[in-house]
Amino acid sequence: MSLNLPLSPETLLGHSPYARQIGMKLALVDNELRFSLPFHEHNIGNDQLPALHGGLIGGFMEMAAIMHLLWIRESSTIPRTVDFSIDYLRPGLARELFADCSVTKHGQQIANVQVSVWQESPDKPVAVARAHFLLD
Amino acid sequence: MSLPLPVKNLELFNDIAQWLCQLPHSRILQLEFIQGERGRATMRLPYQERLVGDSRSGVLHGGVITTLIDNTSALSIFSLLEEPCGYPTLDLRIDYLRPATPCVAVYCTAECYRMGREIAFTRATAYQEGHAQPVAYGVATFMRRRSFKGEPAPLGASA
Numbered sequence: 001m002s003l004n005l006p007l008s009p010e011t012l013l014g015h016s017p018y019a020r021q022i023g024m025k026l027a028l029v030d031n032e033l034r035f036s037l038p039f040h041e042h043n044i045g046n047d048q049l050p051a052l053h054g055g056l057i058g059g060f061m062e063m064a065a066i067m068h069l070l071w072i073r074e075s076s077t078i079p080r081t082v083d084f085s086i087d088y089l090r091p092g093l094a095r096e097l098f099a100d101c102s103v104t105k106h107g108q109q110i111a112n113v114q115v116s117v118w119q120e121s122p123d124k125p126v127a128v129a130r131a132h133f134l135l136d
Numbered sequence: 137m138s139l140p141l142p143v144k145n146l147e148l149f150n151d152i153a154q155w156l157c158q159l160p161h162s163r164i165l166q167l168e169f170i171q172g173e174r175g176r177a178t179m180r181l182p183y184q185e186r187l188v189g190d191s192r193s194g195v196l197h198g199g200v201i202t203t204l205i206d207n208t209s210a211l212s213i214f215s216l217l218e219e220p221c222g223y224p225t226l227d228l229r230i231d232y233l234r235p236a237t238p239c240v241a242v243y244c245t246a247e248c249y250r251m252g253r254e255i256a257f258t259r260a261t262a263y264q265e266g267h268a269q270p271v272a273y274g275v276a277t278f279m280r281r282r283s284f285k286g287e288p289a290p291l292g293a294s295a
Contacts (some may be wrong), residue, residue: 021187043160045159045160045162046159047159047160054224056161059198059200059202060199062198066189080235083230083232084202085228087226
Protein backbone atom coordinates (compact mmCIF):
# COMPACT_ATOMS: atom_id res chain seq x y z
CA MET A 1 0.00 0.00 0.00
CA SER A 2 2.64 2.49 0.96
CA LEU A 3 5.36 1.43 -1.44
CA ASN A 4 6.72 3.94 -3.94
CA LEU A 5 5.08 6.77 -2.08
CA PRO A 6 6.04 10.30 -2.90
CA LEU A 7 5.22 10.95 0.75
CA SER A 8 7.44 10.20 3.67
CA PRO A 9 7.00 11.30 7.26
CA GLU A 10 9.74 13.83 6.54
CA THR A 11 7.95 15.29 3.51
CA LEU A 12 4.69 15.49 5.40
CA LEU A 13 6.32 17.38 8.24
CA GLY A 14 8.40 19.40 5.78
CA HIS A 15 5.24 20.90 4.31
CA SER A 16 3.80 21.99 7.61
CA PRO A 17 5.38 24.79 9.63
CA TYR A 18 2.62 24.39 12.27
CA ALA A 19 3.38 20.69 12.80
CA ARG A 20 7.07 21.54 13.24
CA GLN A 21 6.24 24.48 15.48
CA ILE A 22 4.30 22.35 17.96
CA GLY A 23 7.00 19.66 17.78
CA MET A 24 4.93 16.88 16.24
CA LYS A 25 6.75 13.63 15.41
CA LEU A 26 5.93 10.99 12.82
CA ALA A 27 7.27 7.49 12.72
CA LEU A 28 6.73 4.46 10.55
CA VAL A 29 5.97 1.40 12.65
CA ASP A 30 5.04 -1.82 10.82
CA ASN A 31 4.37 0.32 7.76
CA GLU A 32 1.85 2.43 9.62
CA LEU A 33 2.20 6.09 10.43
CA ARG A 34 2.38 6.85 14.16
CA PHE A 35 1.89 10.32 15.56
CA SER A 36 3.33 11.71 18.75
CA LEU A 37 3.81 15.04 20.39
CA PRO A 38 6.76 15.04 22.80
CA PHE A 39 6.32 17.47 25.66
CA HIS A 40 7.42 21.04 25.06
CA GLU A 41 7.02 23.85 27.53
CA HIS A 42 5.60 26.08 24.80
CA ASN A 43 2.59 23.77 24.42
CA ILE A 44 1.35 24.49 27.93
CA GLY A 45 -2.11 26.02 28.07
CA ASN A 46 -2.64 25.79 31.78
CA ASP A 47 0.39 26.64 33.85
CA GLN A 48 -1.30 25.72 37.11
CA LEU A 49 -1.93 22.00 36.57
CA PRO A 50 0.20 22.15 34.33
CA ALA A 51 -1.62 20.89 31.25
CA LEU A 52 -1.30 21.05 27.49
CA HIS A 53 -3.42 23.67 25.76
CA GLY A 54 -6.80 22.33 24.65
CA GLY A 55 -6.52 24.16 21.36
CA LEU A 56 -3.09 22.67 20.77
CA ILE A 57 -4.46 19.18 21.48
CA GLY A 58 -7.12 19.91 18.84
CA GLY A 59 -4.48 21.15 16.40
CA PHE A 60 -2.36 18.04 16.92
CA MET A 61 -5.43 15.84 16.35
CA GLU A 62 -6.42 17.68 13.19
CA MET A 63 -2.87 17.51 11.85
CA ALA A 64 -2.70 13.78 12.63
CA ALA A 65 -6.00 13.17 10.83
CA ILE A 66 -4.81 15.11 7.76
CA MET A 67 -1.50 13.25 7.64
CA HIS A 68 -3.24 9.93 8.16
CA LEU A 69 -5.50 10.70 5.18
CA LEU A 70 -2.58 11.80 2.99
CA TRP A 71 -0.77 8.63 3.90
CA ILE A 72 -3.54 6.13 3.25
CA ARG A 73 -4.70 7.92 0.11
CA GLU A 74 -1.14 8.29 -1.20
CA SER A 75 -1.99 11.85 -2.08
CA SER A 76 -0.07 15.03 -1.59
CA THR A 77 -3.10 17.29 -1.89
CA ILE A 78 -4.08 18.41 1.59
CA PRO A 79 -7.70 17.48 2.35
CA ARG A 80 -9.74 20.45 3.52
CA THR A 81 -11.21 20.29 6.99
CA VAL A 82 -14.97 20.87 6.86
CA ASP A 83 -15.63 20.50 10.55
CA PHE A 84 -13.84 19.26 13.58
CA SER A 85 -15.52 18.22 16.81
CA ILE A 86 -13.52 17.41 19.89
CA ASP A 87 -14.49 16.04 23.29
CA TYR A 88 -12.03 16.71 26.10
CA LEU A 89 -12.02 13.81 28.55
CA ARG A 90 -8.94 14.26 30.72
CA PRO A 91 -6.29 16.94 31.16
CA GLY A 92 -3.36 16.52 28.80
CA LEU A 93 -0.52 16.33 31.29
CA ALA A 94 2.97 17.72 30.79
CA ARG A 95 4.26 14.67 28.95
CA GLU A 96 4.21 13.03 25.53
CA LEU A 97 0.88 12.71 23.73
CA PHE A 98 0.05 10.03 21.15
CA ALA A 99 -2.62 10.04 18.44
CA ASP A 100 -4.48 7.15 16.81
CA CYS A 101 -6.52 7.80 13.68
CA SER A 102 -9.08 5.70 11.88
CA VAL A 103 -11.11 6.44 8.80
CA THR A 104 -14.76 5.66 9.48
CA LYS A 105 -15.95 6.47 5.99
CA HIS A 106 -13.87 7.11 2.92
CA GLY A 107 -16.25 8.38 0.27
CA GLN A 108 -15.74 10.01 -3.12
CA GLN A 109 -15.95 13.53 -1.76
CA ILE A 110 -15.80 13.27 1.98
CA ALA A 111 -13.81 11.32 4.54
CA ASN A 112 -14.91 10.91 8.13
CA VAL A 113 -11.97 10.42 10.47
CA GLN A 114 -11.91 9.58 14.18
CA VAL A 115 -8.94 10.59 16.27
CA SER A 116 -8.07 9.61 19.79
CA VAL A 117 -5.18 11.04 21.79
CA TRP A 118 -3.75 9.43 24.90
CA GLN A 119 -0.77 9.47 27.22
CA GLU A 120 -0.77 6.67 29.75
CA SER A 121 -2.59 4.08 27.65
CA PRO A 122 -4.89 4.08 24.61
CA ASP A 123 -7.88 3.06 26.73
CA LYS A 124 -7.58 6.29 28.72
CA PRO A 125 -8.02 8.92 26.02
CA VAL A 126 -7.23 12.53 26.80
CA ALA A 127 -9.57 13.60 24.00
CA VAL A 128 -11.50 12.10 21.12
CA ALA A 129 -12.50 13.87 17.94
CA ARG A 130 -14.20 13.32 14.68
CA ALA A 131 -13.75 15.35 11.56
CA HIS A 132 -15.04 15.61 8.03
CA PHE A 133 -12.59 16.33 5.26
CA LEU A 134 -13.30 17.38 1.71
CA LEU A 135 -11.24 15.29 -0.70
CA ASP A 136 -10.06 16.42 -4.11
CA MET B 137 -28.02 40.03 21.60
CA SER B 138 -28.69 42.56 24.31
CA LEU B 139 -27.15 46.01 24.40
CA PRO B 140 -23.59 45.98 25.69
CA LEU B 141 -22.83 46.21 29.40
CA PRO B 142 -19.42 46.20 31.08
CA VAL B 143 -17.92 42.91 32.21
CA LYS B 144 -19.07 41.90 35.70
CA ASN B 145 -15.72 41.91 37.43
CA LEU B 146 -13.24 44.00 35.47
CA GLU B 147 -10.24 43.09 37.59
CA LEU B 148 -10.91 39.36 37.27
CA PHE B 149 -11.65 39.67 33.57
CA ASN B 150 -8.45 41.61 32.87
CA ASP B 151 -6.43 39.12 34.92
CA ILE B 152 -7.83 36.20 32.95
CA ALA B 153 -7.41 38.01 29.63
CA GLN B 154 -3.78 38.68 30.45
CA TRP B 155 -3.28 35.13 31.76
CA LEU B 156 -4.78 33.63 28.60
CA CYS B 157 -2.41 35.70 26.43
CA GLN B 158 0.66 34.86 28.49
CA LEU B 159 0.26 31.10 28.59
CA PRO B 160 3.22 29.44 26.90
CA HIS B 161 1.15 28.18 24.00
CA SER B 162 -0.64 31.52 23.58
CA ARG B 163 2.72 33.28 23.39
CA ILE B 164 3.76 30.93 20.56
CA LEU B 165 0.64 32.10 18.73
CA GLN B 166 1.13 35.71 19.91
CA LEU B 167 -2.53 35.93 20.89
CA GLU B 168 -3.69 39.42 21.80
CA PHE B 169 -6.64 40.52 23.88
CA ILE B 170 -8.72 43.14 22.07
CA GLN B 171 -11.83 43.86 24.11
CA GLY B 172 -14.55 42.51 26.34
CA GLU B 173 -18.05 43.33 27.48
CA ARG B 174 -20.62 41.38 29.46
CA GLY B 175 -20.99 37.99 27.74
CA ARG B 176 -18.51 38.72 24.96
CA ALA B 177 -14.80 38.82 24.30
CA THR B 178 -12.56 39.46 21.30
CA MET B 179 -9.01 38.30 20.66
CA ARG B 180 -6.64 38.62 17.73
CA LEU B 181 -4.13 36.29 16.14
CA PRO B 182 -1.45 37.95 13.99
CA TYR B 183 -0.48 36.09 10.82
CA GLN B 184 2.75 34.13 11.21
CA GLU B 185 4.41 31.87 8.70
CA ARG B 186 5.40 29.35 11.34
CA LEU B 187 1.70 28.67 12.07
CA VAL B 188 0.92 27.73 8.49
CA GLY B 189 -0.54 24.26 7.93
CA ASP B 190 0.68 23.75 4.38
CA SER B 191 3.57 25.92 3.25
CA ARG B 192 2.44 25.64 -0.38
CA SER B 193 -0.77 27.55 0.35
CA GLY B 194 0.34 29.77 3.21
CA VAL B 195 -2.98 29.19 5.01
CA LEU B 196 -2.92 29.12 8.81
CA HIS B 197 -3.43 25.64 10.24
CA GLY B 198 -6.87 24.82 11.61
CA GLY B 199 -5.31 24.02 14.97
CA VAL B 200 -4.32 27.65 15.36
CA ILE B 201 -7.92 28.71 14.77
CA THR B 202 -8.98 26.06 17.31
CA THR B 203 -6.70 27.58 19.94
CA LEU B 204 -7.89 31.11 19.16
CA ILE B 205 -11.54 30.03 19.45
CA ASP B 206 -10.94 27.99 22.61
CA ASN B 207 -9.21 30.88 24.37
CA THR B 208 -11.69 33.54 23.30
CA SER B 209 -14.66 31.33 24.21
CA ALA B 210 -13.20 30.70 27.66
CA LEU B 211 -12.62 34.42 28.10
CA SER B 212 -16.24 35.24 27.23
CA ILE B 213 -17.31 33.15 30.25
CA PHE B 214 -15.14 35.21 32.57
CA SER B 215 -16.91 38.38 31.47
CA LEU B 216 -19.94 37.03 33.36
CA LEU B 217 -18.22 35.89 36.54
CA GLU B 218 -18.00 37.74 39.85
CA GLU B 219 -15.52 35.30 41.35
CA PRO B 220 -12.68 33.24 39.87
CA CYS B 221 -13.56 29.67 39.01
CA GLY B 222 -12.16 26.91 36.83
CA TYR B 223 -13.86 26.32 33.47
CA PRO B 224 -12.20 23.53 31.48
CA THR B 225 -13.45 22.90 27.93
CA LEU B 226 -15.81 19.93 27.63
CA ASP B 227 -16.23 19.95 23.91
CA LEU B 228 -15.60 22.17 20.96
CA ARG B 229 -16.85 22.00 17.41
CA ILE B 230 -15.32 24.08 14.66
CA ASP B 231 -16.89 24.60 11.25
CA TYR B 232 -14.36 25.84 8.73
CA LEU B 233 -16.18 28.18 6.38
CA ARG B 234 -13.21 29.20 4.27
CA PRO B 235 -9.41 29.09 4.47
CA ALA B 236 -7.98 32.09 6.33
CA THR B 237 -6.46 34.53 3.84
CA PRO B 238 -2.64 34.45 4.21
CA CYS B 239 -0.79 37.46 5.67
CA VAL B 240 -3.96 38.82 7.35
CA ALA B 241 -4.66 38.68 11.09
CA VAL B 242 -7.59 36.60 12.35
CA TYR B 243 -9.95 37.97 14.99
CA CYS B 244 -12.28 35.93 17.13
CA THR B 245 -15.34 37.18 18.95
CA ALA B 246 -16.99 34.76 21.34
CA GLU B 247 -20.26 34.99 23.19
CA CYS B 248 -21.30 33.05 26.26
CA TYR B 249 -24.98 32.71 25.37
CA ARG B 250 -26.01 30.52 28.25
CA MET B 251 -24.42 30.49 31.67
CA GLY B 252 -25.83 27.52 33.53
CA ARG B 253 -25.10 26.54 37.09
CA GLU B 254 -22.57 23.96 35.96
CA ILE B 255 -22.23 24.34 32.20
CA ALA B 256 -21.42 27.41 30.13
CA PHE B 257 -22.34 27.42 26.42
CA THR B 258 -20.38 29.56 23.99
CA ARG B 259 -20.38 30.38 20.30
CA ALA B 260 -17.58 32.09 18.46
CA THR B 261 -16.80 33.55 15.06
CA ALA B 262 -13.30 33.77 13.60
CA TYR B 263 -13.03 36.44 10.93
CA GLN B 264 -10.69 38.74 9.04
CA GLU B 265 -10.87 42.44 8.38
CA GLY B 266 -12.17 43.21 4.90
CA HIS B 267 -13.76 39.80 4.43
CA ALA B 268 -17.52 39.48 4.88
CA GLN B 269 -17.38 35.68 5.12
CA PRO B 270 -16.04 34.45 8.48
CA VAL B 271 -13.19 31.93 8.58
CA ALA B 272 -14.84 29.61 11.09
CA TYR B 273 -17.62 29.19 13.62
CA GLY B 274 -17.00 27.45 16.90
CA VAL B 275 -19.46 26.14 19.46
CA ALA B 276 -18.22 24.92 22.81
CA THR B 277 -19.29 23.88 26.28
CA PHE B 278 -17.31 24.44 29.44
CA MET B 279 -17.83 22.90 32.84
CA ARG B 280 -17.65 24.80 36.07
CA ARG B 281 -15.18 22.97 38.28
CA ARG B 282 -16.86 22.17 41.58
CA SER B 283 -13.85 22.26 43.81
CA PHE B 284 -10.15 22.76 43.84
CA LYS B 285 -7.42 21.45 45.99
CA GLY B 286 -6.05 24.52 47.68
CA GLU B 287 -6.55 27.97 46.23
CA PRO B 288 -9.29 28.52 43.68
CA ALA B 289 -7.41 28.78 40.41
CA PRO B 290 -8.59 30.55 37.28
CA LEU B 291 -8.29 27.60 34.93
CA GLY B 292 -9.63 28.59 31.60
CA ALA B 293 -8.52 27.23 28.34
CA SER B 294 -7.63 23.63 28.71
CA ALA B 295 -9.27 20.42 29.80
